[in-house]
Amino acid sequence: MAHSEPDEVDLLVVGGGKAGKSLAMDRAKAGWSVAMVERDKIGGTCINVACIPTKSLVESARTLAAVRQADVMGVEFEGAPAVSLDGLRRHKESVVGGMVDAHETMFTDSPMDFIMGTARFVAPRTVAITTNDGATRLVRGRDVVINTGTTPAVPDLPGIADSDVWTSETILRLDRIPETLLILGGGYIGCEFASMFALFGTKVVLVQSSDQILPREDSDIAGHVAEILTGQGVDVRVGARATSVQREPNRGPVTLTLDDGSAITGDELLVATGRAPVTSELGLDVAGVRLTGRGFVEVDDHLRTSAEHVWAAGDVAGSPQFTHASWNDFRILRGNLTGRDVSTAGRLVPYTVFVTPELARIGMTEAQARDAGHQVEVATIAVSAIPRAKTLHEKTGTWKAVVDTETDRILGAALLGHNGGEVISAVQMAMIGDLPYQSVRDAVLTHPTMGEGLNLLFDSLGDKPHTPTHP
16 A cells, blocks of 8 residues: 655654553653544543442442441431342443543643554554545654554463353443353453452352463462452352353353363353453554564563654553553653663552452562562461451451561561552552661551551561661
């Protein structure tokens, strides 16, 4: 196909995820000429089909759970609380729709050239764009950022392609609340949906091929999460590998056959077996951009690709698949594009798994710390020991921190319990500040709050004073 001369811009962003859209708007406001291409999700995956809609629905599930135990708090009302499918849709769509509309306004009001369409590289730093209204444009950037994200990965199981299964994106259409839901995959996404739908009243069967759910976590923490899910009514099956999928005609029941010859049947099957990078149709070979063996864009710790003046950020670059990591990628790119020397090396990326109650994590697990050669002490408390948890009747869970015995530095923490995702930031600040755990143990923290539990957590290691080591 013959191309006319391309439009030249200072910055071309392919994909409008968190890093890309933030960088595009920032540089446009700074006076750069900027073009950003987005195929279909204004604002990126997070606000459309990931963090924002799922956490909106998690909050609906938690509200339902809270109302069910209102009598424990001395509140009475008539009638049993129930899930309204229409109400769930309105809640989710009002949150998502409001954020999408706000982003569309920000994009169109920004000095950047915002293009809705599909881009493909046709030369170094140059893309041909088929816009959503059918036009074709050619754009070349002095610098280019690839920020196309990931999409749900569906395993190549016999029958799965013909079984109209749900993914973590399609399930958010909320066609129905099934009576029985099978979930294939016991990672972060699978566990979040298992907890949510169990609280909605669905009978959930969670199938995980490894010997524990949440395989990246310490076995004791994963075990506690499994106990919580079981208590919510989830049938947790570990060490079970799926071999085939079959659905009855007319969207009838779906059956998952396992490697031991058994089979389980449900109304729907959610496939939550990870996400795959959106790179296969970008023409990255023409752009001189190398991919990893798993199809992600290969980058160094400055987010540079193998092609000059081409960068990548967010999920597609193999960054931790969290919006806050992508937001940090934006800051790294901005620094490197404006003459600074900014790197991802050594950054601390916390995350929260929004089961109920939630699991917040930062740094090393105990197993990772020991494997890395650290001599460690492990601090633990039951959430039920925290005064605020008692006042809330939210006593489920456990907190754990891993400490280096030689330096007294905090190596990592897992906070499973109410508001763990809020409290983990305090641990993160202590780690960034290179504080000994005693500084957190002895801090005067507000009472009664969940954060006060950090005093109790590190008290579990005793009253040892910190003795600074000098070179």
